[in-house]
Amino acid sequence: MNLKTHINIALGxxxxxxxxxxxxRSFHSLEIPINYKFIVxxxxxxxxxxxxxxxxxxxxxxxxxAKEDLELKYRRIFWFTQVSLVGMLVTFPFQGxxxxxxxxxxxxxxxxxxxxxxxxxxxxxxxxxxxAYKCINAALWYMVIxxxxxxxxxxxxxxxxxxxxxxxxxxxxxxxxxxxGWMIMALLGLFLYVLEKHxxxxxxxxxxxxxxxxNGGIIMTFFxxxxxxxxxxxxxxxxxxxxxLQLFALIVLMKFVKRHINDSGFSGFQLQILKIVTLLLFVxxxxxLLTSLPYFAKLASTILDFTIGYLHxxxxxxxxxxxxxxxDYFELLKISKTSFxxxxxxxxxxxxxIFYRGLAAWWHFGIxxxxxxxxxxxxxxxxxxxxxxxxxxxx
Numbered sequence: 411m412n413l414k415t416h417i418n419i420a421l422g423x424x425x426x427x428x429x430x431x432x433x434x435r436s437f438h439s440l441e442i443p444i445n446y447k448f449i450v451x452x453x454x455x456x457x458x459x460x461x462x463x464x465x466x467x468x469x470x471x472x473x474x475x476a477k478e479d480l481e482l483k484y485r486r487i488f489w490f491t492q493v494s495l496v497g498m499l500v501t502f503p504f505q506g507x508x509x510x511x512x513x514x515x516x517x518x519x520x521x522x523x524x525x526x527x528x529x530x531x532x533x534x535x536x537x538x539x540x541x542a543y544k545c546i547n548a549a550l551w552y553m554v555i556x557x558x559x560x561x562x563x564x565x566x567x568x569x570x571x572x573x574x575x576x577x578x579x580x581x582x583x584x585x586x587x588x589x590x591g592w593m594i595m596a597l598l599g600l601f602l603y604v605l606e607k608h609x610x611x612x613x614x615x616x617x618x619x620x621x622x623x624x625n626g627g628i629i630m631t632f633f634x635x636x637x638x639x640x641x642x643x644x645x646x647x648x649x650x651x652x653x654x655l656q657l658f659a660l661i662v663l664m665k666f667v668k669r670h671i672n673d674s675g676f677s678g679f680q681l682q683i684l685k686i687v688t689l690l691l692f693v694x695x696x697x698x699l700l701t702s703l704p705y706f707a708k709l710a711s712t713i714l715d716f717t718i719g720y721l722h723x724x725x726x727x728x729x730x731x732x733x734x735x736x737x738d739y740f741e742l743l744k745i746s747k748t749s750f751x752x753x754x755x756x757x758x759x760x761x762x763x764i765f766y767r768g769l770a771a772w773w774h775f776g777i778x779x780x781x782x783x784x785x786x787x788x789x790x791x792x793x794x795x796x797x798x799x800x801x802x803x804x805x
Contacts (some may be wrong), residue, residue: 426499428796463522487558490524563580582635594729633699660688671684743799
């Protein structure tokens, strides 16, 4: 079973998501006879579930599970997952949330539960006491917890309607525990796996401090996703404490790693990616802390571009660049410097444009002529960089 092929399929989903992103950016400039909202649904689902989920689960299988007697079992999970992903790909862009897209997205939830059970049951016994495993285990639990959001959406829509605050809260609950719980904790677990592989062992006291702080922060920063309903200042306080805990956890880990990073086996190029990911993670957590202040919480909840910019910072920046790093390190996808630089330019440019428009709305000045065309070209650059990463099957 060639896991490089699985990653090429995951990258293919990312290319499709990027193409839909270019399409969305072109709506302001071209007459496109399709439903914008439906394309948004297709774009987000395939990016999160096709690219990130598949990339992470393939890495987890390779590092923690891969044995010959498990190949058939894993292949069944893999193809069941593909049925659900392709189903979402051909339904969401054409009907949005409707019968068939809901069926396929529900099937995906069952596929993720199946992988969760598979991982818990068949993980190599020798790694279950490792710190890497503890982070991965927490990440998978967050993935399962996040699915509570989609499960309650149907009941909310039926009883309260899509205009209810509970509808948005369910969506934010899902996104928060996907981004901050499942994805980032999985990447941290992969990072610790690399350290442990090279016998860089974090002292128990330091890991415990890191682990408790990061998980406490993940849980408490969910309250930052509720600030748009303008609750009591107590929730602002809890969200702010959560953001501080996450920053503290990252500082604790980085302080230890800094002394040992040159022994980690990362190449010079991979270390550069790691530094960029770390910087973006600090920026992300800093923005979380900023939105615990009522004034900035109101800004983030009323100016859509700030929300979109933050989500893209997390997904296209921290998570995707982190995935590039580990896929390259574990030789599942060769990331050339040219492709990476193209992607990074496209990412930085589009982020700057999105936040620029947010600032324009905040400070009441107009956007420049050609803004939307420029944003579409930046998205196109991301698409081109992803296409250039494809490699023929080998090994």
